[in-house]
Each structure stands twice: as structure tokens, then as C-alpha cells.
Amino acid sequence: MNPLDLPFDADDMVARLRPWIECESPTYDADAVNRMMDLAAYDLTVAGAVVERIPGRMGFGGSVRARFPHPDFGKPGILIAGHMDTVHPIGTLEKLPFKREGGICYGPGIMDMKGGNFISLEAIKALAAAGMQTPLPVTVLFTPDEEVGTPSTRDLIEAEAAKNKYVLVPEPAKQDGGAVIGRYAIARFNLRTVGRPSHAGWALSEGRSAIAAMAKKILEIEAMTSDDCTFSVGVIHAGQWVNCVSSTCEAQALTMAKTQQDLDRGVAAMMALQGEENGVSFEVTRGVTRPVWEPNQPGTMAMFDIAKEICAELGFDLTGASSGGGSDGNFTGFMGIPTLDSIGVRGKGLHTLGEHIEVSSLPERAKLTAALLMRLQ
Incomplete structure (x- = not known):
């Protein structure tokens, strides 16, 4: 049987995806993430996998590793x-409930990336139900902390990837439905200003505001953005009393760079901002970094060519390009392991209250994944 002829039913898939979406799992809520891992572990077990629960660390939730039965079980x-x-x-479900409107389905995390994880499991189950044996053994690894740079599971992902010949990452497809064959670097920075407190209403001039100094630094940081290296500040925490001049302010910045050279220059520029001005010190420390995954690696391109052939049979042209955004594919691609990223669902609005997927992409992407699992050798 041709895996492209597998009988995926979009309506049925939507119904069974719903529990995953309605199990909210924000990164910083380890208990919530673990509840989502419970759901995934159950579904993987029902699908026939040997499932392991890996405890979380650093305050994050745990991971799920599932290995499916195969004559070459344990081999790459x-x-x-x-x-x-x-x-x-x-x-978030109160503002963005799971709902379907025609060919669109909404919900928190449905595009990034529970929909892609779900269709991967659907592909494996459909192949097994049809009595089709993949040439290579398949392992699924679900992790809890990608949205904050994968600080607690990078080594787990890399260790698992090193045991395998290929890596598939079902992150959401690009806007044209295309795949990702390389990724820009993503570096995070922790920022801190330290000033001098005073009573804002009685002795304002005696204080040195950490908030005001941080505000100036944010403008300076974001003004460094270029086409090849971007800078943005997305988190800021400071102050407790409005009648107190703030003595400390903390923030987080993110840099995206297209090449290692761009990243090195960006990091150097950020670190050079440290110092003291008008009685307020500014400190910069490095956070987690996703390395540059250079595009056009031979193994990855061979995978992409197979995926492109499959998509032609499905009736569309699969494009492939390097991309920003960052994913765990940065790590496996950087390691030189053939990696195909963004083969998950089509949709729009990820990370917003309009996040949604195209329902038709559920069977489409399940067929693509199933065919890849059958053709990779």
C-alpha cells in the first residue's frame, strides 16, 4: 500500500487532537506540562510504543521518549x-478556546507545535494499522522547554539524535507550506540595571532609577537591529511601589543572527553595552543560545529531495529554506545529523490569540510524514 493512500479522516483527527489542545501546557508551569506529557504518553502507549518518562530538571516539566517495535529495535x-x-x-482557553470554523481550527499551541506532534503519531499509527513496516526504527521524543531555548533538555535531544540516522522536526510549516533546511542562531541575554533608591515624592533627586536607565538601554539595544542580526527585548521586571525610585530592573533580550559571524558580532555588541552611567550600572549576562544550523548540508538536502518528491505526489511544490525562529532542529542540524524541520501543520498566528491551523493540513502532513518514514533508509 502506498502511504499516500492511507485513510486519514480530518474530522476524526480534529476530534482526537482536541484533548491535547485543551490541556494547557505553558513552559513555566511544570505541573501543566507534565499533564500534557501524561496524555501523550498514554496515546503513545496505546499506539504500541515502549514509553519512558524522563524526569524534569531546572524547574521544568519532564520528557517522554517512545520507541516503536521494529526488527532493528535499538539500532540507528x-x-x-x-x-x-x-x-x-x-x-488562555477562555480567550482562545478550541473551536473549528469551517476549514480552520483554533486553540493555544495547536500550530506551535501540538498539531505537528499529533500528526506524527497519527502517521505511525496508520502505518502500523496498514501492516506497513518502516525500513528504520522510529523514536519519538517530546520535550518541555523549547519555548525558552531548551535549557534543560538540549543534552537529552543531542544524545538521542546522536543515536539516529535522521531527525524529523514537526514544527509548523512555513507560510507557503515549505520546510526548513537550516536555521539562524538565537541568543538570549539577561539584562540588569542597578541604581539607587529614594522616596519618589519626597527625595526624587536623591535616587537613580534603574527603570529609567533600562528604558534607555532598550532603545539602544533595539536600534542595533539590522537585516542580518536582530535585537529585541521581550521581558522586563522592576519596581514594587510607585512612590519608590527603583533600585533594580531586570529584562531579557533576544538576538537572531543568520551566520556565526553575525552572531559573534551581535554578542560582542551586547556585551560592550555594560558599564555605569549617571550612577546606574548596566549588566549583561549570556543566556541559552541556539547555534547556527548551516543550510544545504548533503544529508539534509537528500531528505528534502525525498520530501519534495512526496509533496509533488500530494499535489504541491515543497520549498525549502533556512529560517529564523529557532527550534530544536538548530541543535541536531548543528551536529551534522540530517534534519528536516517544519514538516508540521499549516496555519497562522502562532504565539497569538489567533493561533490556528488549516484542518486540511492534518491529513496532508500525516501522509507526508508516513511517506518519509517509509522512504528513509
Whole structure:
């Protein structure tokens, strides 16, 4: 049987995806992420996998590793790597409930990236139900902390990838439905200003505001953005009393760079901002970094060519390009392991209250994944 003829039913898939989406799993809520991992572990077990729960660390939730039965069980095969954490806090379902409107389905994390993880499992189940044996053994690894740079599971992902010949990452497809064959570097920085406190209403001039100094630094940081290296500040915490001049302010910045050279220059520029001005010190420390995954690696391109042939049979042209955004594919691609990223669902609005997928992409992407699992050798 041709895997492209497998009988995926979009309506049925939507119904069974719903529990995953309605199990909210923001990264910083370890208990919530673990509840999502419970759901995934159960579904993987029902699908026939040997499932392991890997405890979390550093305050994050745990991971799930599932290995499917195969004559070459334990030998290098295909790793499907995905994350189950989302950027949406508990309670987002009140504003962004799971709902279907025609060919569109909404919900927190449905595009990034529970939909892609779900269709990967659907592909494996459909192949097994049809009595089709993949040439290579398949392992699925779901992790809890991708949205904050994968600080607690990078070594787990790399160790698992090193045991396999190929890595598939079902992150959401690009806007044109295309795949990702390389990724820009992503570096994070922790920022801190330290000033001098005073009573804001009685002795304002005696204080040195850490908030005001941080505000100036944010403008300076974001003004360094270029086409090849971007800078943005997305988190800021300071102050407790409005009648107190703030003595400390903390923030987080993110840099995206297209090449290692761009990244090195960007890091140097950030670190050079440190110092003291008008009685307020500014400190910069490095956070987690996703390395540059250089595009056009031979192994990755061979995988892409296979995927492109499959998509032609499905009736569309699969494009492939290097991309920003960052994913765990940065790590496996950087290691030189053939990696095909963004083969997950089509949709729009990821990380927003309009996050949604195209329902038709559920069977489409399940067929693509199933065919890849059958053709990679």
C-alpha cells in the first residue's frame, strides 16, 4: 500500500487532537506540562510504543521518549523531536478556546507545535494499522522547554539524535507550506540595571532609577537591529511601589543572527553595552543560545529531495529554506545529523490569540510524514 493512500479522516483527527489542545501546557508551569506529557504518553502507549518518562530538571516539566517495535529495535533510525510546551499561560482557553470554523481550527499551541506532534503519531499509527513496516526504527521524543531555548533538555535531544540516522522536526510549516533546511542562531541575554533608591515624592533627586536607565538601554539595544542580526527585548521586571525610585530592573533580550559571524558580532555588541552611567550600572549576562544550523548540508538536502518528491505526489511544490525562529532542529542540524524541520501543520498566528491551523493540513502532513518514514533508509 502506498502511504499516500492511507485513510486519514480530518474530522476524526480534529476530534482526537482536541484533548491535547485543551490541556494547557505553558513552559513555566511544570505541573501543566507534565499533564500534557501524561496524555501523550498514554496515546503513545496505546499506539504500541515502549514509553519512558524522563524526569524534569531546572524547574521544568519532564520528557517522554517512545520507541516503536521494529526488527532493528535499538539500532540507528529516525528520531521525531517535538516540544509540548507553549507560550500561552493557563487560562488562555477562555480567550482562545478550541473551536473549528469551517476549514480552520483554533486553540493555544495547536500550530506551535501540538498539531505537528499529533500528526506524527497519527502517521505511525496508520502505518502500523496498514501492516506497513518502516525500513528504520522510529523514536519519538517530546520535550518541555523549547519555548525558552531548551535549557534543560538540549543534552537529552543531542544524545538521542546522536543515536539516529535522521531527525524529523514537526514544527509548523512555513507560510507557503515549505520546510526548513537550516536555521539562524538565537541568543538570549539577561539584562540588569542597578541604581539607587529614594522616596519618589519626597527625595526624587536623591535616587537613580534603574527603570529609567533600562528604558534607555532598550532603545539602544533595539536600534542595533539590522537585516542580518536582530535585537529585541521581550521581558522586563522592576519596581514594587510607585512612590519608590527603583533600585533594580531586570529584562531579557533576544538576538537572531543568520551566520556565526553575525552572531559573534551581535554578542560582542551586547556585551560592550555594560558599564555605569549617571550612577546606574548596566549588566549583561549570556543566556541559552541556539547555534547556527548551516543550510544545504548533503544529508539534509537528500531528505528534502525525498520530501519534495512526496509533496509533488500530494499535489504541491515543497520549498525549502533556512529560517529564523529557532527550534530544536538548530541543535541536531548543528551536529551534522540530517534534519528536516517544519514538516508540521499549516496555519497562522502562532504565539497569538489567533493561533490556528488549516484542518486540511492534518491529513496532508500525516501522509507526508508516513511517506518519509517509509522512504528513509
